[in-house]
Each structure stands twice: as structure tokens, then as C-alpha cells.
Amino acid sequence: MSETPSQSTGRCPFPHAAGEARGAAPRCPVSANAAAFDPFSDGYQQDPPEYVRWAREQEPVFYSPQLGYWVVTRYADIKAIFRDNLTFSPSIALEKITPTGPEANAVLESYGYAMNRTLVNEDEPAHMPRRRVLMEPFTPDHLKHHEPMVRRLTREYVDRFIDAGRADLVDEMLWEVPLTVALHFLGVPEEDMDLLRKYSIAHTVNTWGRPRPEEQVEVAHAVGNFWQFAGKVLDKMRQNPDGPGWMQYGIRKQKTHPEVVTDSYLHSMMMAGIVAAHETTANATANAMKLLLQHPNSWREICEDPSLIPNAVEECLRHNGSVAAWRRLATKDVQIGGIDIAAGSKLLIVTSSANHDERHFADADLFDIRRDNASDHVTFGYGSHQCMGKNLARMEMQIFLEELTRRLPHMRLAEQTFTYVPNTSFRGPEHLLVQWDPAQNPERTNAALLGAHVPVRIGEPSAHALSRPVVVERVDAVAEGIVRLRLVAPDGGALPGWAPGAHIDVECGDTGISRQYSLCSDPADVGAFEIAVLRETPSRGGSAWMHDTLRAGMRLKIRGPRNHFRLDEEGARAIFIAGGIGITPVSAMARRARELGIDYELHYSGRSRKTMALADELAQLHGERLHMHVSEEGTRNDFAALNVDEHARVYACGPARMLEALEVCSEAWPEDALRVEHFAASGGKLDPSQEQAFEVELKDSGLVLNVGADQTVLDALRRANIDVQSDCEEGLCGSCEVRVLAGEIDHRDVVLTRAERETQTRMMTCCSRAKSGRLILEL
Incomplete structure (x- = not known):
């Protein structure tokens, strides 16, 4: 992104014809699609990514005259905006997208309504100090003790309708359970559920909706009552500040950080927290159930294999999440996607469109519960303003899906028309009608089902x-x-x-x-x-x-x-070296080199011919290019005699001694000539007595974490609620790789090549550490 010459703000950014009549349609270079863009239309409400497909493909950044906002639709642009919260201020995230009239404003004033900035919409330097002080209850370690309560509630609500054969999942479960969990997490008494649902909807309409003038007064009364309700609950909490709950945690923190956690801030967070902690989860789960039941094969698969549920949750959040868009304010002249944006411009960043961007998600419109990068979605935002409650939402959604797939695998959607509360940002069906045959309920013949459950993974799925x-x-x-x-x-x-x-x-x-x-x-x-x-x-x-x-x-x-052992298909020469069972990946690579017409040779070493797999097949395929080195026959591969010039790449897989010998020889070869596949990592287990603590600074999240001598970087990231995928956790698979912006890395993986290590720009967080006192990561 780059700064651009200043433009006028507060009106259409394009020049108009001189003498244009007040109220006339603007004559400026806004495309027909951009002029017609209306986020309150049924098309946007039903399917935001499809509604803006034209923009994602042809005009990824456009100005909407109807809305008075610039609209951003592509993944890379939106992630860059989230990454830079100084240039792109969150201050308008909760601004009313439809200004209310004087009568509604008077109603709000009569209730003493004084909503302040919260974690969602405050700028630096206020935001990060508050976030750091209030974050701990949201970390995976602290969320674990909520799991039994979520599971108990879910089962109780399913019990209420399981023998009925039909239900409205939104009305009968998916609204009330997340609300109860939200109140429990916040420490709010579980009272007035129906009233809070009304208040929550009113808050959404008041902030992100387009209420008609006659509706604005009714909405204002609900929001005002909500504000007073939040204040009364907060006053009760102050009488028992040692009680459980995030709000009580904030009250206790106020004593040690009075300048950070203020009275007005706590009141605003009480109200915002009730909405944020339950409405998005309720909508997200309703969207997920609708999506899964519309894809019966995926539903069947998670019924048969509950281990798929964590990634299915991520794919549901990507494909049809509850957050359609967010808003930002440009604080200086800037360029987004090659388009000049003036300081003071308002941005609608359509995160749901980013989640369907083919440039980041292959076959993005396909619903694939095994998608390996599903958790790259930006439904939770990204960077320093990423949703702190994301792992509470993930936990709830996993438990809902696990209980419903186990107890009602034969559930299906009933005939219905889906409706949504019209607004720009949050979406979920108002009702979700499902049906099933109670006689087929599995627990009628297998009572053991009622006591079974799958442990929940709190955090990004592995x-x-x-x-x-x-x-x-x-x-x-x-x-x-x-x-x-x-x-x-x-x-x-x-x-x-x-x-x-x-x-x-x-x-x-x-x-x-x-x-x-x-x-x-x-x-x-x-x-x-x-x-x-x-x-x-x-x-x-x-x-x-x-x-x-x-x-x-x-x-x-x-x-x-x-695959972390790829063949360079553009290379001129390839030398393949295999020892023992290491022939398996090398055989496929040599086959491909033969098909592409690459100049290659294949060296295969083993103890005896009877222990060397695929030998006859390899001889038939590769003829004279195959060189067998058999110990019993007195033949041995001489690595020093290999002709490795600047055009050659050496690909090797086999026993550790063979690979170590190749590493020694490679010192004399051109840089990065050797590519290796290991059977095991050589770094060994972490030995705290031999390690030094260090710091990692997370550039995008605004955090500095201590990595203890007994911790990996991956451990520290997880405890701080930062998403990083992982799998082997031995430095073998490369799943946990992150970008490093500064600092000296102590590489302990077997994934990166020597040249890749020397760039000091990538590391595996499961095993590698810092040689210096601090690393700066792009997270």
C-alpha cells in the first residue's frame, strides 16, 4: 500500500459536472454494478459472496454511492487492511450505518445511553493495553473449564425436542444455548433470556441495519433498556468482584489498572460483550447446520467420523460464516488494490467475499470439510483486532455438531424459505426448520450414546x-x-x-x-x-x-x-539418491522427471537386492539412468564423484547416515543444490536445562510473548490465543511454519533447505528457537 495525493472527502470521490443540480444522480465514473450495490438487498442478505462475485473478479475495490463507502472484496487486500490498524482505523466499526433521526436520538438520551469505545472499535494507544489486560480468560487453557457446562446445556436442549420429530433449531436451541454460555462466561445472571434476545437484535439493527423512521424509535427504546440493564448487572457484580466471569475479572483488573479499565469502559463492554459473545455464535452455528444439511455427504461423514468436526467448523466459518463484513476508516491517503483512497474515506470490507477468493482458496465455492487451509478464513478478522472470543465460539460449535450428529444423524432440512435480519455485517437464518423420524433415533437402541463424547479441540484445528x-x-x-x-x-x-x-x-x-x-x-x-x-x-x-x-x-x-519435498519441474538436471525404503518418494520423482524430459540419473542403495523394493519396476522404467549400489555386491555410491553443477538439483531420501554424508558433500556444491526428505527429526525433545528463554514479538497482533526454556514457540502462541496450524510437532511436516521479520533463528526442523534457513525469514514454531533475545513474527 502506498500513500497518494490528497482527495476531497465526505462526498463522492469522483469529479462531478459543473452546476449539477442538488439531488441529481451523480455523473461520475462509478460502474453500473457499483452504483447498484445495496447491502440491504435480498441478494446480499441471502449470499454476500455471490452478490459481490462481479467485484471480486472485475472491480475488487469500488465506491458505492448508495452507501457512501468504498467496498473491498479480495482476500489479500482485506488481510492487509486488518494488518494495518493505524492506517485503517476500526473507529467506525460500531458507527450507525444508517444515522438515526432526532426523535430516536432523544429516546436514547433519555436512557442515559453513552456507549463508549470497546475492544472492537477503539484506536491505539488505548486498544492494546486493554486487550493485553483482559485477554487471559479467552486463552485455551482458561476456556477448558467451560466445556462441561456447554455440553450439559446442549444435551438438555436436545432432550427437549429429540422425540418430537421436528424442530426450529434457532428458536429451540441455537439462540438460547449460546446466550446462556455468553452470560455464564461474562458472569451475568441467567435471567430475562427473551428480553436479552430482543435487546441483542435491536442493537444489531441499530448499528448495522437500515431501520425505517418509524422503527427507529422502537429500536432506540430497546437499546436504551439494554444499556440500563447492563449498568444494573455491572453494579451487582461490583458487590461480588471475586465471582467467576470475564466482567468480574475486568472489575478486579480495574483495581490494578484503573487508567486502562475505566467505569465507562466496563459498562460499554458489558453491553457489547453480551451481543458479541452469543449472537455471532448463534448465527454461525445456524449457518453451519444449514450448510451441512444442504450437503448430505458431508453431514454423513461427520456423523461417521467426529474427528472431522473441528475442520468442518472452520470450513463452515469460511464458506458461510456469521460475519459478512466489517468497517474501517482510512486515516491517510492510501492505495488499496491499485485504487487511490483518500484520508477520511469509509471502507466496507466484505470478509465473506475474501473467504471465497479463488486467489487464496482453491475451488473456493466448493464446500470441503477436509480443506487444508479452511482456517485461513477472515471471519474472525485478523491481527490486533481479531475476535478474542473465537475459541469459545469454536468450542461451542464443535459441541453442538458433535451432539446433533451423534443423536440425530438422520436429521434433514424441512421445506422452508430462509430469512435474515437485514444488515451489512451479521447474518444467520432467523429460523432453521429440521425434521427426522424419532423411531430411528439411535439412542433408542443404544443407550451408551448418551454418555459418549469426543474431546473438544480448543483453538485452530490440527x-x-x-x-x-x-x-x-x-x-x-x-x-x-x-x-x-x-x-x-x-x-x-x-x-x-x-x-x-x-x-x-x-x-x-x-x-x-x-x-x-x-x-x-x-x-x-x-x-x-x-x-x-x-x-x-x-x-x-x-x-x-x-x-x-x-x-x-x-x-x-x-x-x-x-508435500514438502517437491520436484523442481523447471530444472534442467536432477540427481535422485535413495537409500533403502527412501526409494518411495524418489521413485515417483524419477518417474515424473522421465515424463517431463528432464535430464536425470537415479541412484539406489541397499544392503542386498532382496531387500530393495521396486527394483524390477525401476529398471524397466529408467534403464541405464538407474544405478544400483548393493553392499553385498561390493558396490557403493560415491557422493563426491557426483557431477553437481549450477544446473543440477539433488533429491535424497534414506537413512540418517546417508543424508549426513550428503550434507557434508553438499558444502562443495552450488548453494541450495541438495533437497532432502527425512524419516525423523534430529532435534530431539526439548530439554529445558539446555535452553534459554526468549521473546517473540507478533507484529500483526501487537503482542510480545515470553517463550520459556520449557516451551516451544508454538506452545506460547497457543496460550496467547494465536492461530497456527500444526501436525507432527517434530519439525518434519512444515505445518506450523511462520514468517520471521527480524531476529536470528535457531533452526531445528528438517523441512527447510540450507539456503532457506540462511534467509532467516521462515521458521517451524514447533521446534525452532531464537539465537538472539527476540524474534519478530508476521502474526
């Missing part, structure tokens, strides 16, 4: 949540101690595409063990994944289970494919 079922089609012995498995989809359909070097994670039944295996088949074969498994001695349990247990026809759960 890649472990993305498992998919496969069937073992064949098990073939291909060498001494090695079996080759052919895995297919249960329905015989296509499996996800993959590139050579990719691996999958196989869950070894009920052992709790998960192991990574490289794909060794032809990537063009979309009907199957093939892996080769060596029985290790001694085995950690995975390979022995695979050899002793698996037979054709059995089902497995896998995750992936994922």
Missing part, C-alpha cells in the same frame, strides 16, 4: 482433523520385510491429486499411532494411493501393525497428501 477413509485394495510383498499397499476410496471415486515427493499420514487403527509414508505410485493414477512399508526393527509400533494387521478389504484413515 491437520490431524483432516482424516479420510480409504480401503486396502491390495497388499503385496515387494521385498524382504517390505509390503506395498494400494489404497482406494470406499466409493471407488477419485482421490485428491498429488505431486511427486508427497506423503500421507496413516492412522494405525486404535493404537493411537500415526505414521508418515511417501507415495510411490504414479501421480496420474487418481484412483489409488500406493505406499511401501518397511517392517522396522525395533518398531515403534506403526510398521509392525501395518504388516501384521492389514489385509485386503480393511478400512484405514489417512491424512494428506502433503
Whole structure:
């Protein structure tokens, strides 16, 4: 983003014809689509991303004369706006998008309504000190004790309608349970539920809606009553400041930080907190249930495999979240997406459109509960103003889905027309009618269902949540101690595409063990994944289970494919080096190099020919390009004799001793010539006695965290409520990578190449640390 020459503000930013009559339609270069844009229209209310598809594709930043706002629709632009809360002030986030008339204003004044800035809409330097002081109750460790209460409430509400055969999930569960949880979290007495629902809707309409003049007075009375209700509850809390709840926590913090946590601030947060903590969760869950029931295969899959629920929640939040848009104010002349925006301009940033941006989410309109980057959505915002309650919402949504899929897997949508409260920013169906046959309720024949539950993951879902079922089609012995498995989809359909070097994670039944295996088949074969498994001695349990247990026809759960060992398909020369079972990823890479016409050679080392998998197949495919190095036959690969020039890339996978020898030789090769796939990380477990504490500064979030000698960076980030994906947590998979802006990294992963490490711009948070006292991360 760059600053631009100043423009006039407070009116249409384009020049008008001289002498234009007051009230006449502006004659300026606003496109027809931009002129017609109306966020209160039924098209926007029903499907905001589809309504602005034209903008996302053709005019990603446009001016809306009807609204008086610039509208931003693409992912990269919106994330950049969230990242810079100084240039793009949140101060108008709660400003009434439709100004109220004098009569309604007089009503609000009669109630003493004096809503102040809150965490949502205050600028620096006030915002971050308050956020830091008030954040702790929102961290995963502190949210855990709310889980039993959420589960108990959910079950009680399901009990009320489970034998009825039909329900309005919004009216009968999805509004009241989140509201009760919100009140419990805040420490507010569970009273006047219906009244609070009315107040909450009025607050939404008052801030983000377009009430007609005759409605404004009614809304103002509800908002005024809401304000007085919040004040009375706060006064009660002050009499018992040691009670549970976030508001009592704030009252206690007021004693130590009176200049940060003020009386007016607490009153405003009481009111805003009741709305924020329940309305968005209620809407998000209603949207998620609607979406899942509209996709019966996805609903069936989470019914059969509850481990998919955490990622399904993220995909629901991405595809159809409860927050359609946010607002920002440009504090200086700036450029967004190549468009000049003047200081003082108001921005409507359509986050729901960003979540459907093909530039960031492949096949973005597809609803895919296994989408590996679903949690990149900006439904919770991003950076220093990201929603603090995001993990409370995730926890509630997971429990709702788990209870409903377990107890009512045969639920389906009833015939209905979906309606929404008209506003720019928050959306969820006002009603959600569902039906089922009570005679088919599983608990009628299996009472044990009532006591079962899946542990909730509090925070961003792990890649472990993305498992998919496969069937073992064949098990073939291909060498001494090695079996080759052919895995297919249960329905015989296509499996996800993959590139050579990719691996999958196989869950070894009920052992709790998960192991990574490289794909060794032809990537063009979309009907199957093939892996080769060596029985290790001694085995950690995975390979022995695979050899002793698996037979054709059995089902497995896998995750992936994922790839951190990619072939450079633009390269001129490739040297492939494999040792033992390391031939699996290398074989697929060599096959691809052959197809592309890349100049290559393949070196395969093993103890004896009978222990070397795929040898005959490799000989047939690669002929003289294959060089076998067999210890029993006295042949050995001489790494120093390899011709590695500036045009060559060396790809290696095999035992640690072989890779270490290659690392030594590579010192004399051109920079970044060697690419390695490891079987295991070499960093070992964290030894606090050998480590030093350090700090990480989170540039986008405005936080500084201490990373103790007994902590990883990933641990510290999770405890601070910062989202980072993870999987292996051994420095093997690359899932937890973050960008580093400054500081010296102590790299301990086996993912990055030597050249990538030397740039000091990327690190794996699960294992790598700081050599200096502080790292600055782009988070």
C-alpha cells in the first residue's frame, strides 16, 4: 500500500459536472454494478459472496454511492487492511450505518445511553493495553473449564425436542444455548433470556441495519433498556468482584489498572460483550447446520467420523460464516488494490467475499470439510483486532455438531424459505426448520450414546482433523520385510491429486499411532494411493501393525497428501539418491522427471537386492539412468564423484547416515543444490536445562510473548490465543511454519533447505528457537 495525493472527502470521490443540480444522480465514473450495490438487498442478505462475485473478479475495490463507502472484496487486500490498524482505523466499526433521526436520538438520551469505545472499535494507544489486560480468560487453557457446562446445556436442549420429530433449531436451541454460555462466561445472571434476545437484535439493527423512521424509535427504546440493564448487572457484580466471569475479572483488573479499565469502559463492554459473545455464535452455528444439511455427504461423514468436526467448523466459518463484513476508516491517503483512497474515506470490507477468493482458496465455492487451509478464513478478522472470543465460539460449535450428529444423524432440512435480519455485517437464518423420524433415533437402541463424547479441540484445528477413509485394495510383498499397499476410496471415486515427493499420514487403527509414508505410485493414477512399508526393527509400533494387521478389504484413515519435498519441474538436471525404503518418494520423482524430459540419473542403495523394493519396476522404467549400489555386491555410491553443477538439483531420501554424508558433500556444491526428505527429526525433545528463554514479538497482533526454556514457540502462541496450524510437532511436516521479520533463528526442523534457513525469514514454531533475545513474527 502506498500513500497518494490528497482527495476531497465526505462526498463522492469522483469529479462531478459543473452546476449539477442538488439531488441529481451523480455523473461520475462509478460502474453500473457499483452504483447498484445495496447491502440491504435480498441478494446480499441471502449470499454476500455471490452478490459481490462481479467485484471480486472485475472491480475488487469500488465506491458505492448508495452507501457512501468504498467496498473491498479480495482476500489479500482485506488481510492487509486488518494488518494495518493505524492506517485503517476500526473507529467506525460500531458507527450507525444508517444515522438515526432526532426523535430516536432523544429516546436514547433519555436512557442515559453513552456507549463508549470497546475492544472492537477503539484506536491505539488505548486498544492494546486493554486487550493485553483482559485477554487471559479467552486463552485455551482458561476456556477448558467451560466445556462441561456447554455440553450439559446442549444435551438438555436436545432432550427437549429429540422425540418430537421436528424442530426450529434457532428458536429451540441455537439462540438460547449460546446466550446462556455468553452470560455464564461474562458472569451475568441467567435471567430475562427473551428480553436479552430482543435487546441483542435491536442493537444489531441499530448499528448495522437500515431501520425505517418509524422503527427507529422502537429500536432506540430497546437499546436504551439494554444499556440500563447492563449498568444494573455491572453494579451487582461490583458487590461480588471475586465471582467467576470475564466482567468480574475486568472489575478486579480495574483495581490494578484503573487508567486502562475505566467505569465507562466496563459498562460499554458489558453491553457489547453480551451481543458479541452469543449472537455471532448463534448465527454461525445456524449457518453451519444449514450448510451441512444442504450437503448430505458431508453431514454423513461427520456423523461417521467426529474427528472431522473441528475442520468442518472452520470450513463452515469460511464458506458461510456469521460475519459478512466489517468497517474501517482510512486515516491517510492510501492505495488499496491499485485504487487511490483518500484520508477520511469509509471502507466496507466484505470478509465473506475474501473467504471465497479463488486467489487464496482453491475451488473456493466448493464446500470441503477436509480443506487444508479452511482456517485461513477472515471471519474472525485478523491481527490486533481479531475476535478474542473465537475459541469459545469454536468450542461451542464443535459441541453442538458433535451432539446433533451423534443423536440425530438422520436429521434433514424441512421445506422452508430462509430469512435474515437485514444488515451489512451479521447474518444467520432467523429460523432453521429440521425434521427426522424419532423411531430411528439411535439412542433408542443404544443407550451408551448418551454418555459418549469426543474431546473438544480448543483453538485452530490440527491437520490431524483432516482424516479420510480409504480401503486396502491390495497388499503385496515387494521385498524382504517390505509390503506395498494400494489404497482406494470406499466409493471407488477419485482421490485428491498429488505431486511427486508427497506423503500421507496413516492412522494405525486404535493404537493411537500415526505414521508418515511417501507415495510411490504414479501421480496420474487418481484412483489409488500406493505406499511401501518397511517392517522396522525395533518398531515403534506403526510398521509392525501395518504388516501384521492389514489385509485386503480393511478400512484405514489417512491424512494428506502433503508435500514438502517437491520436484523442481523447471530444472534442467536432477540427481535422485535413495537409500533403502527412501526409494518411495524418489521413485515417483524419477518417474515424473522421465515424463517431463528432464535430464536425470537415479541412484539406489541397499544392503542386498532382496531387500530393495521396486527394483524390477525401476529398471524397466529408467534403464541405464538407474544405478544400483548393493553392499553385498561390493558396490557403493560415491557422493563426491557426483557431477553437481549450477544446473543440477539433488533429491535424497534414506537413512540418517546417508543424508549426513550428503550434507557434508553438499558444502562443495552450488548453494541450495541438495533437497532432502527425512524419516525423523534430529532435534530431539526439548530439554529445558539446555535452553534459554526468549521473546517473540507478533507484529500483526501487537503482542510480545515470553517463550520459556520449557516451551516451544508454538506452545506460547497457543496460550496467547494465536492461530497456527500444526501436525507432527517434530519439525518434519512444515505445518506450523511462520514468517520471521527480524531476529536470528535457531533452526531445528528438517523441512527447510540450507539456503532457506540462511534467509532467516521462515521458521517451524514447533521446534525452532531464537539465537538472539527476540524474534519478530508476521502474526
